[in-house]
Amino acid sequence: MIRKRTFLIIIIICFYAGCDDFLDTQNYMKKDTANFPSTQEDATQMTTGVYSALKSQIGYLRSSHFFVAEMAGDDRLGGGSRSNRESQAIDRMQYSEESQFRDFWRVTYSGIFRANSAIATINNVSTWNVEGLKEQYLGEIHFLRALYYFQLVQLFGEVPLLLNPEPENKPKATAHEIYFRIASDLLTAIDLLPAKHYTQIESGRATRWASEALLARIFLFYTGYYKQKTLPTADGTEITSHDVITYLEDCIHHSGHELVSDFRNIWAYSNQWTKPDYPYSSANDLEWAGDGCRETIFAIKFGNHARNEEGKDALGYSNQLCLNFGLRYPGSYNDEKCFPFGQGWAIGTINPTLWKEWLRDEPDDIRREGTIMSQQIEMPPDWSTDRTKQVEETGYWGKKYIPVLARDETGKIWKSYSCPAFGTAEDYQTSHTNDLILIRLADVYLMHSELSATAQGINIVRERAGLDPVTAYSSDALKRERRYELATEGLRWWDLLRWHEASAVIPENQEGVIIKVIGTDNVYTSSFASRFVKTGGFFPIPESQVILSNGVLKQNPGWLPEDKDAYFENLPY
């Protein structure tokens, strides 16, 4: 009897033992690389994942490519409060924390990794319902990988070049290698992306036109900063300025993009929900061309579902530049007092030199007041920034990216026009949904002028601004036009770098500027000039990555531990 029972037990145990199936579990929330991507829908989501790094960069704004360019250039000062040490440090070519650039580095490489994974696996998709969609996605992915590497190589000079999804601890590639690869990727994108009118493509997607414009920007930076004649590609062919001009003309003539008739209508402050209560807008009869407007060639898009969380990926669904460049007013004020501009961190106050020189150079330029909000002109006389916190106060604020309020018929003031317009949840930190424009047609015209040394592009841009044409092309005219047309659009710094003017122009335009620090008059000072000499205008690789690479990654010059001046301690006043 006992034996029989024991036997039975043994049988039961053996039954279980053979059963590894018991331990197999199903993941109902995620897929894995064994079954992904297999459908067109998978490919769409995978491509979207590559785009998503763009908005994550904006979530971790203060080390992002655009923000750094704004801070490092001469258009803006650090500003903010004493807590906003990142912006003040970048302004001085210093860093406030070893970790300062960590997030941008990580997020951008996550975009590259996703692009690499997508390129490696997109052929696993077995069914495509839409003709040409695979080529389009591949083209977009190559564009994005080029854009991400371009951001990295502009910001850090040299970075590891990873082109497939396998993790590898690589040393920095030379800038040349990286630019060659970027050029190749863009040529691939131009090749793969359809020559469709921009309105036939969802706004926000990379297009053939965007790829051509980006190639021109890269060509100009590479040939300028590195003093080269041509831009070779990874397979050995060389892109000449003539090639680039051809691409730009393709973009100008075939994309369908046009300049918006009034320069000011590019920017969100001209929107219809704000207009009735904003004298500047109603007086000039402004009419916002809207997000994805005909002039925008490539922009980072935002939407309603931004959340302010510790992980800032979801924060990047809103335009954080607006919040960061927003006004910081005393707690006793309310939005009524500074309408239509909303509150924020008051970072990146506008350098008064820009205002003054603009007034001197182009007294009739509508773009000046369309770009810069002068407190004296637009704010009530008793308005001031929060003088218990504000540092590097100049009285000038950027208008292109700033919180724009709106009043509805009940008199309620919304924290962003986007709330009544698009039903965005109201929150002064996360309600801003206007595009962050990375490339627009005016830039394409100016690049064309610069490459072809003709005045046509400059004059098209000037005409729109209501200014007389220049008689002939000159590099001074070109530089001045870029400075004013594209002010506060994250481009000035790179222009100064490629023209090799940063070390002279920036200190000249910034040092000695009159500012207020916590309500007290002061003079802007920094050691930018000496820092620029040490760093060549490049920022540090995150120190933690240098350490983790076990000596494979080398820190950039000027940012080594012995460079005591690299570390931003406190404002000098």
Next chain:
Amino acid sequence: MKTQIALKVRILFLTVCLVCTMHDPLCAQTNTITLNCTNTTIEDILNQIENQSEYNFLYNKAIVDVSTRISISLSNKNITQTLDQLFRDTDISYVILHKQIVLSKKSERQSQPQNMVTISGKVVYQNGEEVIGANVVQRGTGNGTVTDLNGSFTITVPLHAEMEVTFLSDPLRFKVIPEKRVYHIVMGEGTHFLDEVLIVGYGVQQKKLITGSTVQISGENIRKMNTTNVYNALQSQTPGVNITQQSGMPGDGFHVIIRGIGTNGNSSPLVVVDGVAGASLGMLNPSDIESIDILKDAASAAIYGSRAANGVILVTTRQAGSGKPGFTYDGFYGVQTLARKANLLNATQYMEIMNMIAVADGITPYDYSSLMPRQFAMIEQGEWNGTDWLEEATRKNAPIQSHAFNMTTGNETNRLAIGLSMLSMEGILGNPSPPKYDRYNFRINSEMVLLQKGERKIWKVGENFTYSHHRRNSNLNIGNQWSSDIRNILVASPLLPAYNDKGDLYIYKDMIADNWQVDMAMANPLAWIELVRRNNTNKGFDLQGNIYTDLNLSRGLTLRSSFGYKSSARSVRSYSPAYKIADKAENISDDVSQQMESGWSWTLDNTANYQITAGYHHFDLLAGQSLEKWGYGETLDGKNSYSIFPGSFEHAWLSNTQGISPEETSLNGQPFANGALSSFFGRINYDYDRKYLLTAVLRIDGSSNFARGHRWGKFPALSAGWIMSNEPFMESSQYWLDMFKLRAGWGENGNSAIDNFQYLATIAFDNDHGYYFNDDKRNLVTGAYPDIIANPNLTWETSEQINIGIDVVVARNRLRMSMDYYRKITKDWLVRAPTLTSFGTNAPMINGGDIRNTGFEMIANWNDRIRYFRYSALLNISGNRNKVTRIANSEGVLYGPENILSQNTGRLYQAKVGYPIGYFYGYKTNGIFQNQADIEAMQGAVLQAEPQPGDVRFVDRNGDGKIDPEDKDMIGDPHPDLLVGFGLDMEYRGFDFNITGSGAFGQQIAKSYRAYANMTQENYTIDVYDYWRGEGSTNSRPRLTSGRHTNWKEISDLLLEDGDYMKIRSITLGYDFTQLFREIPFERARIYFTVQNAFTFTGYSGMDPEVGYNAGDSWASGIDLGFYPSPRTFLIGCSLNF
């Protein structure tokens, strides 16, 4: 599906067993006996007699030979006649005691050789009561007798014979010596100690035979502490177990670390309640506990294999005994108070300090008369001196009460225990809406004998279930520097009024009305509590238990199947009205949110246990198999805005909101993370003559958390013991040494507590990684991305431990001591070691670190009685050293986070090879620069950009002539070097007095009650006045500057304090009124007074040195950002037994 079929097969099999055994006739019991046996063993005949009568036989097979076959025939004889005839031709003698018949071997008086002596004696308990039916045997022979009704015995034995007295199963030994003929044998208190049985996992073992390191705490010892949580009661009683409250907020849990942190992952021990692994101990009421056994060393814990690396806590809920029904009631009512307050600045002090700092920083001093005209005038006139936020937030005499009813009843075949209890308490901090916690528990344990043959209970079934319903209202946040309500209370400026003139909470509109502009972003922390936290209830419903069946197939062989089930449900509802408490502390639209989750898991254990004795060899064999599945369940939560009943929490339900909008509505639901464990295990317990002990264990576990091929782990263990006091050469010491045992063990345990699917390159789809195309702001396109670098080779984390110990019992069982030394090496941590972020996705989980814990434990327990005065004392001491020995990245470092103490501060803690895990990391300081010469003497090795006298002298640790991050190193260790626990118990004629305490020594605490580096307006504690005021004034604190100055901004030892403490956990005085009024119908009617957390002796300046906050990393500890302190509680209670 296969499993379910298997389960059915199993149940079917049990049913078959039932049928097989049912045909045995059960004879009615009569007083006369009829036997008709030929060539039958005496044993079988005895069984027949048992079946026919109400008598039971007690005998020891080693002494009494019952295997002899005889023939006997008799009818309707009484028991004496029957036995006389039965034993006539054998050497068996018998004694009838009540219904028990004790058999022994006939003594051979006839042929008494010359060296034989006849001795006599008496066996008594410590309390003087006689022991009836104890076996008195000459060791190794069949020569023995049984004590009579008076506990007396007489026996003839050889001179110098070794004698053994056994009652039930605990032997006591003495030696016959020439000059002594009468022996007085005192057994342990009610066989209390020597027969103590410990739960060892899938079985029990006599404490005496244990070869590992375990500690048992009885339910009685837990209950008498009158705590609300079981862990709380264990705090002073468990050497080697570091139990720290997560926070003092009612209903909050505990961190439990056994023998040091062994992993950077989950370091909590495995909790097994009534055989159900992974159960919750925190939800049980202390009154539900029968006993708790903690398996600390690898050899003991190995039977739980893959989950035992952090030790195992085995909980048995209160079991029924047989006997008449018993009822107990235990209840108390009390009040809780704040034991230690932080001394914060008042308004005048605050203004003085703020302006001194402003001057030092070169900022214009604040003109408070214009920043808060009204309040400034009141301060000037002495009408007001600011808000004492801590005082305002303190709930005075927060009530606490607990009531527990327990009933047990049963007879030989059926037993039942029922427990019903409730607990209700309020928090001491959190006015105007302090947290309130209520818990209701119900427990039912029963066991039924379905089939019995003689004494042998062949088939038993039973169950243990506990149900707990608990809820907490007004949850405060006890979190990081930004979201902790307690911290908000500590940092709020005293210049901000708490209430306006109407008695309403002072918020933004009042600031505007009063023109209060000191810092309009400063939010009234009480308003925060009242508007947001109050509107929150959190309910939990937990059921856990098992159903089991035992088959005792023959003497010694037991089969047991147990099916365990665990179910839990949570429901959280909260409402946040629209408000504007301060500038930027604003909620524009209200929020209604509901969250629910429910799930369950099951376990099936099948074990076979076989005990055999062959001469001096005793074997206890166990073989078993176990299956477990968890993660059945799901979550659902929703959030919406625009309540139809704005401002009303009672009406805040999702259905009472105004429609769905993509911007305000969020809905989430997902399944629980599922997993499974399949295991086989075996154990051999062997002893030779209760002298040499050996235990061998092997467990084989398969876990779903790893890829096929990496799932199965083997966890062996071996331990041995030597009870030296049973050796002949120890005879001379037997008068003072009752027991001396050496133990040693080695074993391997595992840890697989990680998220599932880490071995796959998973593709995540979540709302954080999508994108917006087109200009439709409403339509977020989902993105997909590979979210980890896969590691298909991921497998167990293993902990290997050796343990050496001794157990000593001296002074006639009065003093019992144990000492242990251990070394625990955890290998192949499951860790997400940082990798290059250029890899583009999350680092893989790898088996990437080793850690070593070495330590000792000592426990001593003295128990004695002097006539009516009974007393006992307990002391335990344990020490542990923790050292990380490998981290598998090039740097050998696992980073802790930044910005823990305040924004803009560096990493506070990390794990690094060669250091204790989670050690504090920063600059070391060496006093204060007293003058310019001090600064110059450093020759540039200073951290400050422009050092001044009064600044901190940071230490150039690497001596390279400069101070940079290379000089950061260990500045403190959050782990205690030494844990001490003690208790004293006294009882005299119905009075009882009890005191317990525990302490921890050698650890440091990183304390910051304000975000010094970025929040200038936050309040200070009074010690800010200890600043450097000029040469020679102090060498410990720098000159007054804002926290942004390098002096404070850098993490340094200035921010650390020694956290040594000793707490008197409880003092109780009770009296049992049945001593006074013998006629009252209670067995016991005790009234008691208790003070809990009565005194804390510490040099630490914070509110509570027992700091449970760890910044979210289980491997970190000792970070005090201002958190909920444990209350001092005064209780009056009563215990009734009837």
